[in-house]
Amino acid sequence: MNRVSHHSSTAGLLVAIVAASAAVSVSAYPGGTPDFQTDVIPYCATCHSSLDEASLQGAGERAKKEVADRKHLATVLAAEKGYGELSEADRQTLVTHIKAVDANSSIKLEFPPQVAKGETFQVTVRVTGGAGPVVGVALVDRPHRWYARSATTVGWKVIGAPTIIGPDGSPQTEWINKRPEREGRNITYVNVTGVESDAVAGTWSKSKIIFNLKAPDEVGEYPLVGAYFYGTEKATPLGYEEHPIYGKLIRGTYTGKSGRVRFTPTNTINVR
Numbered sequence: 001m002n003r004v005s006h007h008s009s010t011a012g013l014l015v016a017i018v019a020a021s022a023a024v025s026v027s028a029y030p031g032g033t034p035d036f037q038t039d040v041i042p043y044c045a046t047c048h049s050s051l052d053e054a055s056l057q058g059a060g061e062r063a064k065k066e067v068a069d070r071k072h073l074a075t076v077l078a079a080e081k082g083y084g085e086l087s088e089a090d091r092q093t094l095v096t097h098i099k100a101v102d103a104n105s106s107i108k109l110e111f112p113p114q115v116a117k118g119e120t121f122q123v124t125v126r127v128t129g130g131a132g133p134v135v136g137v138a139l140v141d142r143p144h145r146w147y148a149r150s151a152t153t154v155g156w157k158v159i160g161a162p163t164i165i166g167p168d169g170s171p172q173t174e175w176i177n178k179r180p181e182r183e184g185r186n187i188t189y190v191n192v193t194g195v196e197s198d199a200v201a202g203t204w205s206k207s208k209i210i211f212n213l214k215a216p217d218e219v220g221e222y223p224l225v226g227a228y229f230y231g232t233e234k235a236t237p238l239g240y241e242e243h244p245i246y247g248k249l250i251r252g253t254y255t256g257k258s259g260r261v262r263f264t265p266t267n268t269i270n271v272r
């Protein structure tokens with residue numbers, strides 16, 4: 001008897017732990033990546049959708065399936081997952097709102113066209129939109145979801161921690177400082193917090209990230225590409241339900257396709 005009750009209370013404890021970790025994972029990707037202070041490569045964002053086929057060039061039919069129209073918006077219109085709780089008219093409106101988020105979410109790099117060998121210079125990444133509360137930005141070597149590598153693999157070095165300027169214009173250090181200083185904070189990926197776009201009001205957050213890069217020691221043309229990770233559904237009240245504990249729960253759910261990954265074109269910097 002004793003053993004039985006011991007077992008059943010262990011089972012109860014297990015259930016509690018599983019429930020707690022489920023709650024944690026709800027805030028893991030919707031909510032950005034609060035915990036990975038490292039170089040992030042776009043292949044990780046399997047659930048996210050693309051805006052064009054080019055970012056999966058060479059992947060055949062799969063490239064078409066990854067585009068938001070098919071991977072995400074079609075599931076909204078087909079009333080899959082939580083979308084079925086909306087009326088048809090509301091599903092149409094949700095699609096219109098999500099398209100507005102995509103149309104107003106952008107990433108752009110500012111950099112000198114030419115630098116000297118070994119020179120340290122600034123690259124400013126400007127991002128707009130993203131539903132929030134978080135967006136992610138990475139520097140990579142090519143605009144490809146499966147084949148991109150970190151920008152450092154082609155010879156750029158990151159010097160010091162990136163400076164993150166949030167939508168309110170203030171520098172943010174909380175996310176990057178989670179990485180212990182002794183590990184080096186000179187990474188190619190950041191989360192920006194405090195993002196809040198509103199597809200109904202048509203207001204879009206703007207942030208910027210400044211990386212100090214050191215040029216390679218050999219003359220040449222080197223690629224530099226920005227990758228942008230953002231969500232769409234939390235930008236419209238039709239896209240989520242407010243949960244008393246977990247906050248905004250998106251209709252597409254955690255495994256849905258409402259995230260995006262998009263790229264800048266392949267920029268090249270001339271190292272002389």
Ligand code: HEC
Pocket residue numbers: 029030031032033040043044045046047048131132133134135136229230231232233234235250252253254255256257258259260
């Ligand atoms: C299990 C599916 C899944 C995977 C895998 C995934 N994401 Fe996401 N991610 C989502 C969803 C869904 C959203 C969109 C939330 C929304 O629409 O508002 C999202 C949004 C985001 C956001 C914006 C945060 C927000 O709340 O909108 C960032 C940043 C992000 N993901 C980064 C990443 C990175 C980096 C990886 C790889 C390490 C990754 N994601 C892998 C599902 C995923």
